[in-house]
Amino acid sequence: xxTFERVYEAVRRIxxxxxxxxxxxxxxxxxxxxxxxxxxxxxxxPQPGAIPCHRVxxxxxxxxxxxxxxxxxxxxxxxxxxxxxxxDETHVDMARCCVRGIPxxx
DNA sequence: AACCTGACTCGCC
DNA sequence: AGGCGAGCCAGGT
Numbered sequence: 001x002x003t004f005e006r007v008y009e010a011v012r013r014i015x016x017x018x019x020x021x022x023x024x025x026x027x028x029x030x031x032x033x034x035x036x037x038x039x040x041x042x043x044x045x046p047q048p049g050a051i052p053c054h055r056v057x058x059x060x061x062x063x064x065x066x067x068x069x070x071x072x073x074x075x076x077x078x079x080x081x082x083x084x085x086x087x088d089e090t091h092v093d094m095a096r097c098c099v100r101g102i103p104x105x106x
Numbered sequence: 107a108a109c110c111t112g113a114c115t116c117g118c119c
Numbered sequence: 120a121g122g123c124g125a126g127c128c129a130g131g132t
Binding site: 026035 | 113
Binding site: 002003004026031032033034035036037040041044 | 125126127128129130
């Protein structure tokens, strides 16, 4: 199982209506410093439908500036459609919608 | 095969 | 308080 696979599985476990930071996903697969790798993994393999990459945001709740899926605005739109609370146009309400405890994937 | 870079995050200065 | 460097993995040059 490669690191990328673990990233994908962790992201797949994020329930609809919730979001997780790159760091949280990284922590879920065993190493918080993999946050960067998490972003890269989603970058090279944004499997539409299989991996809800739009539910992954930065630690402050801001969506990535380089979201290559139709623009960051598209990501926000998808999240809003799932009932995720927003603080403003680009920031998710982490206090309410952040996932608490993604099952550890090893 | 080595080096650079990239959807991040945290700790020092 | 804001800016910079380090740590992680994989893929392209």
